[in-house]
Amino acid sequence: MSTFDLSKIRNIGIIAHIDAGKTTTTERILFHTGLTHRLGNVDDGNTTTDFMDQERERGITIQSAAITCTWDGHQINIIDTPGHIDFTAEVQRALRVLDGGVVAFDGVSGVEPQSETVWHQADRYNVPRMCFVNKMDRIGADMDKTVKMIKDRLGAHPVVLQMPIGTENDLNGVVDFIDMVAYYYDPEDPSVEKKAEIPANLLDEAHARRDKMLEAIADVDDEIAMAYLDGEEIDRDTIISALRAVTIANKAVPVLCGTALRNVGIQPLLRAVVDLLPSPLDLEPMKGESVLTGEEVECLPDVNEPFAGLVFKIMSDPFVGKLAFVRVYSGVLRRGETIVDANTGKKERIGRLVRMHADHREEVEEIFAGDIGAVLGLKNAVTGHSITDESLPVVMENITFPNPVIEVSIAPRKREDQDRLGIALQRLSEEDPTLQVHTDERTDETVIAGMGELHLDVVVDRIRREFKVEVDCGAPKVAYFETITRAVSVEGRLVKQTGGHGQFAVVQIEFEPGEPGTGLVYESKIFGGAIPKEYIPAVEKGLRSALAEGPLAGQPITDIKATLVDGKFHEVDSSERAFEGAGAIALRNAMGRGAAVLLEPIMSVDVVAPADFTGDVIGELSGRAGTISGIEPRSTGVQTVRAEVPLARMFGFATSLRSATQGRGTFTMEFTRYQQVSEETRKEMAKNVA
Ligand code: GDP
Numbered sequence: 161m162s163t164f165d166l167s168k169i170r171n172i173g174i175i176a177h178i179d180a181g182k183t184t185t186t187e188r189i190l191f192h193t194g195l196t197h198r199l200g201n202v203d204d205g206n207t208t209t210d211f212m213d214q215e216r217e218r219g220i221t222i223q224s225a226a227i228t229c230t231w232d233g234h235q236i237n238i239i240d241t242p243g244h245i246d247f248t249a250e251v252q253r254a255l256r257v258l259d260g261g262v263v264a265f266d267g268v269s270g271v272e273p274q275s276e277t278v279w280h281q282a283d284r285y286n287v288p289r290m291c292f293v294n295k296m297d298r299i300g301a302d303m304d305k306t307v308k309m310i311k312d313r314l315g316a317h318p319v320v321l322q323m324p325i326g327t328e329n330d331l332n333g334v335v336d337f338i339d340m341v342a343y344y345y346d347p348e349d350p351s352v353e354k355k356a357e358i359p360a361n362l363l364d365e366a367h368a369r370r371d372k373m374l375e376a377i378a379d380v381d382d383e384i385a386m387a388y389l390d391g392e393e394i395d396r397d398t399i400i401s402a403l404r405a406v407t408i409a410n411k412a413v414p415v416l417c418g419t420a421l422r423n424v425g426i427q428p429l430l431r432a433v434v435d436l437l438p439s440p441l442d443l444e445p446m447k448g449e450s451v452l453t454g455e456e457v458e459c460l461p462d463v464n465e466p467f468a469g470l471v472f473k474i475m476s477d478p479f480v481g482k483l484a485f486v487r488v489y490s491g492v493l494r495r496g497e498t499i500v501d502a503n504t505g506k507k508e509r510i511g512r513l514v515r516m517h518a519d520h521r522e523e524v525e526e527i528f529a530g531d532i533g534a535v536l537g538l539k540n541a542v543t544g545h546s547i548t549d550e551s552l553p554v555v556m557e558n559i560t561f562p563n564p565v566i567e568v569s570i571a572p573r574k575r576e577d578q579d580r581l582g583i584a585l586q587r588l589s590e591e592d593p594t595l596q597v598h599t600d601e602r603t604d605e606t607v608i609a610g611m612g613e614l615h616l617d618v619v620v621d622r623i624r625r626e627f628k629v630e631v632d633c634g635a636p637k638v639a640y641f642e643t644i645t646r647a648v649s650v651e652g653r654l655v656k657q658t659g660g661h662g663q664f665a666v667v668q669i670e671f672e673p674g675e676p677g678t679g680l681v682y683e684s685k686i687f688g689g690a691i692p693k694e695y696i697p698a699v700e701k702g703l704r705s706a707l708a709e710g711p712l713a714g715q716p717i718t719d720i721k722a723t724l725v726d727g728k729f730h731e732v733d734s735s736e737r738a739f740e741g742a743g744a745i746a747l748r749n750a751m752g753r754g755a756a757v758l759l760e761p762i763m764s765v766d767v768v769a770p771a772d773f774t775g776d777v778i779g780e781l782s783g784r785a786g787t788i789s790g791i792e793p794r795s796t797g798v799q800t801v802r803a804e805v806p807l808a809r810m811f812g813f814a815t816s817l818r819s820a821t822q823g824r825g826t827f828t829m830e831f832t833r834y835q836q837v838s839e840e841t842r843k844e845m846a847k848n849v850a
Pocket residue numbers: 176177178179180181182183184185202203219220221243294295296297298418419420421422
């Protein structure tokens with residue numbers, strides 16, 4: 161590719177629930193775009209995007225990485241999105257930086273509950289999408305059923321562009337309704353694609369389906385509607401440009417089909433990515449807030465604008481160290497130039513820049529607006545922060561991360577590994593903001609907290625493998641928090657002046673409930689030197705140290721806004737330590753007077769089971785303090801029961817569901833929010849602490 165032509169860039173994600181074939185599809189795309197010279201099979205464990213050992217073993221893609229490939233003069237950046245629900249924060253982060261998505265489904269199971277979750281997340285970020293109905297070679301694969309589910313369950317407007325030729329082992333091609341041709345593939349030689357006439361036995365059906373395709377476009381596009389009603393012949397370019405427009409406007413989703421495993425339909429998928437998904441120019445520009453003026457700034461996709469980019473992923477690479485993946489929205493990210501982290505004000509020089517390909521890293525001098533690349537050795541980079549030109553620091557809407565819901569204690573098997581474990585945990589939590597590490601004050605154990613059991617499993621696995629530390633873990637426990645429910649203004653007073661060098665610090669702090677997931681937000685409104693400047697950060701330090709343990713059940717304190725408004729000091733007896741102490745005392749006082757409550761994670765649970773068992777499923781969920789929020793028919797004779805249940809009550813659910821439904825029920829769950837625990841649970845927990 162020459163310097164840049166923004167209209168020829170596609171930043172896409174392959175979005176799918178686990179096992180739908182995302183890895184295989186990505187792998188095939190990389191093969192066909194010419195950068196992978198050998199076909200990898202997930203089952204053999206040698207794919208290219210899944211470069212972490214355990215991903216290979218588990219066959220799931222956990223880390224999002226961006227990979228660049230080229231197809232037909234276009235540069236396609238594939239942003240890897242994890243499929244497992246435990247990693248929704250990663251999915252969200254990826255969804256923000258991509259411009260379009262290919263959503264893969266399993267042609268047998270169709271739209272799974274987890275695909276629904278991810279789909280709705282993509283809705284939230286207005287990501288234009290198309291669908292790839294994969295695994296059409298499997299017994300029972302049903303394109304029409306899947307399309308119906310896309311419509312009914314996802315509320316989308318599908319436009320079906322293809323039908324498969326053959327079934328199961330004989331599936332060897334697709335009919336394309338836009339050009340009315342057939343494409344055939346050779347299982348022996350995946351690079352072959354043969355264009356041919358539509359086989360006679362499928363011709364009538366293909367014509368009927370082409371009409372349906374045109375009707376579906378006509379539903380959302382006036383020009384096609386007029387032409388179609390007038391019975392005009394509509395040419396390829398008109399169809400493509402109309403379909404492209406309605407796809408980008410999120411009015412329709414083109415649907416393609418094939419089998420990634422057997423290489424059927426991958427080249428048409430790539431052509432559709434280029435033809436139908438947006439370039440960075442086609443979308444609303446990213447908006448941010450100027451740090452200097454507080455005004456809204458549009459980050460236009462133009463190389464002549466000041467540089468603005470978003471760090472969406474930090475990874476530590478065993479060979480090159482820390483890699484910060486950046487989506488450049490405006491201007492040019494250049495090697496050797498200095499940028500500022502707009503969220504923190506810290507400046508840093510850009511050392512080396514790379515673009516990641518399937519099988520190598522390419523060192524580059526610059527990355528242009530609209531493109532994606534990685535910076536090596538950016539010391540202070542944090543996921544979700546904006547890095548920009550020094551002259552115009554802009555914060556693009558920060559990504560908020562939910563509090564962790566589950567935790568487990570972790571210890572090195574060998575004492576001498578303690579330091580290495582510390583380093584590993586620091587490195588991993590830098591990469592992954594949803595992973596938190598703290599020390600349990602009461603037991604002195606190191607505790608890791610995250611978004612689900614699998615999330616923590618993966619962390620522990622990486623500690624073993626990448627950092628070579630053998631560890632033992634406790635049983636997973638629900639993560640509770642404490643917070644206040646009303647605003648209070650309290651004093652924190654540390655005064656010890658009984659002879660000799662004393663201690664003196666008094667602070668007046670206004671506390672109020674904070675937004676969920678914000679932790680402690682601290683601000684100083686000290687004017688006129690009521691306390692000297694150097695003590696202001698000390699007060700924050702004291703507050704933070706007191707967050708570790710709340711008064712109700714010894715759980716960490718969160719979501720509190722603290723504003724330092726006044727204080728007193730003593731020329732001789734005041735010190736930073738004294739002000740730290742006063743800060744901690746203030747927080748304790750606030751918890752005492754601010755109507756403190758205990759928060760527990762509430763999960764949204766979807767149970768899918770035959771309708772005969774609906775009563776038992778409801779009983780099972782209600783018995784676990786669940787609130788049923790809906791019952792929906794799913795397919796013939798099968799229903800989905802939705803409920804909200806405290807995570808603490810979900811342990812062992814898989815087993816009891818199995819026995820309640822004779823093994824026919826399945827479920828998924830996802831964190832929704834933290835909520836005040838019931839009085840009963842609170843008393844129970846307080847007993848355990850005392
Ligand atoms: P991911 O979890 O979405 O990344 O899915 P994978 O690509 O790892 O695929 C999951 C499983 O489905 C693997 O065993 C694949 O070999 C298999 N698979 C992927 N694509 C197809 C396909 O088109 N047909 C069939 N029959 N199996 C497939």
